[in-house]
Amino acid sequence: MAEEDAASKRRRLGQEVPSGGGVGEDGGDPDLIGRLPDEVLGSIITLLPTTDGARTQILSRRWRPLWRAAPLNLEADFGSLTLLESERVASQLCKLLSAHEAPVRRFSLKCNGRYGLSQPIAPLLQSHRLQDIQEFELYVRGDLPPSLLSLSPAALRVLHICSRPESPLWTTSTLSFPSLRELTLVDVDVSESALHGVLSRCPVLETLLLDNIRARRVRINSLTLRSVGVSDCGYPWEARLEELMIVDAPLLERLIPRVPSHHLVIRVIHAPRLRTLGYLHDDIPRLQLGTMHFEKMVLVRPSDGMRSVKILGLLSAPNLDFVTGLLKCFPCVEKLHIVSYTQMIFKNDVKCYAPLECLDRHLKKVQIINYEEKRADVNFIKFFVLNARVLESMKFVVCRDKCGAKWIARQHKKLQVNGRASQRAKFDFEADCSRGPSSMVDMKHIHDLAMDPFDRSSCRCHGDALH
Structure with a gap:
């Protein structure tokens, strides 16, 4: 009766009662999910893991055919199973x-x-x-299944392989991925020629992550690639990636050298749209960006700089000489992300530096991870507070249990925020003891072209900021 009254009331107001929806079974709030079209509900089921998607059948009779018609999101974990258990699970999955x-x-x-x-x-x-x-994701220890090498579906858009192999993944390969847009290779042993062959047969590839692969050199020519993440293994006694050369990538927007990359030479010959770069640090032995050549992140060849870079990430001690030197090379940076670590004490005299175009015209956001209440840190940050004329926000991630109001007020006084160059600038403090110099870019952020890969506020794993 209550359901009929509610339906009659909506009709009098000129509203229709959607099929499959309406008032809840208890006569209370309407079933908003039930109002959604079957196509939307099917998409929701597809995003769920297999077991969760199957459980939706118990919700109502309407959901049962939706599960059977929804594309599968299949997950299988054989990691801790015996051979007999694995055979049983594999048989169930085949059924x-x-x-x-x-x-x-x-x-x-x-x-x-x-x-x-x-x-x-x-x-x-x-x-x-x-x-x-x-989408296919494979996480394996030991040799990869031989049948994997024949898995090359034409519709594949995402391929992630994470392996600790006892033999190379590909020594030679004629695999073709005509629809692949996202490729991740982690801990993979692959020959240089095979990797280059696979990349050449990915005509629409947009994002690429090479993390601790065993190919010594990678050379990239791609008309479609927009994001590249790369690291070496960090252990000199292991086979590792030694050089990444991006010869021609006209659409490349971001280059992310992930930690570790202590032995990795990076050369970018032609990438006119490069917008996001980092984390850069002085353990990168050689870096070439167009006409700029760095050794240990010190510019060794004069250049007019790279004006396309708008987002810059640095892994750096609080050293104004180092950071201001880089800002001269990237004069149009709008967002600066710094993971700070202290190896030695720097005086950081804020009066010793000439004006910078970046600070006068462009720099709007600064994020400092691992801020400490030390003189070197305070002077380092104070330089930006007093000189960044268009600054909008500065965020500090502090290795503390909490940031109380008195402690924050003391930082405001030390940093001279009342004398800030940009009166509209806001200062936020976030306590997080888990963040250290290893706060590198997450793999999923390299492939997510819609977000700033260094921005903690756009990542769900960070805590709430304190103001």
Whole structure:
């Protein structure tokens, strides 16, 4: 009766009662999710892991066909299973693939090659149902399943491989990924020629992450690539990536040398749209950006600078000589992100530096991770407070349990915020003991072109800021 009254009232107001929706079973709030079209509900189910998606069938009769028609988001973890358990799970997954009506959108597979899991996994990877897969993630220890090398679906858009191999992933390869837009290789042993061959057959690739791969040199020519993340293994006794050369990448927007990259030579010959760069640090032995050549991040060849860079990340001690030298090379920086670490004491006399175009016209946001209440840190930050004329916000991430009002007031006084060059600038403090110099860019941020990869406020894993 209550449901009829509510429906009658909406009709009198000129509102329709959507099919599948209406007042809740208890006569209270309406079932807003139930009002959504089947296509939207199917998309929601697809984003859920397989087990959670299957559980939606118990919600109501309407949800049962939605699950059967929703593309699968398949996750399989064989990491801690015995061979017998793995065979049983693989058999169940094969049955699921055969019975499910819709295609597989995503498949995340974790396994441990030490137990000979290639045999039970092979039928899974060879299933014809995977030929329309769009996203494939593989996490494995030991040798990769041979059947993986034949997995090259034309619809694949995302490929992540994380491995600790006992043999190379590809020595030679003719694999082609005509629709691949996102590629991640972590801890992968791959020959240079095979990697170059695979990259050459990714005609629409947009984002690339090479993290601790065993190819010694990578040379990139790409008309579509927009984001590159790279690191070496950091251990001189292991085979590691020694040089990354970006010869021609006209659409490249961001280059992210992730920690560690202590032995990695980076050369960018042509990338006119490079907008986001970092974290740069003085352990990078050589860096070339167009006509600029750095050794240990010290400019060794005169240049007019790179004006395309708007977002700059630095892993640096509080050294004004070092940072102002880099800002001369990137005069149009609008956002500056610094992970600070102290190796020695710097005087940082704020009166010893000539005006900078970056501070006079462009710099709007500054983020400092690991701010400490030391004289070197205070003088370092005070330089920006007193000289950044268009500054809008400055955020401090502090290695403390909390930032009380009295402590924040003391920092305002030390940093002379009342005499700031930009009167509209705001100063925020965030307490976070978990953040250290290893606060590197997360893998997912390298592939997310919609966000500033260094911006903590756009990442869900950070805490609330204190003002």
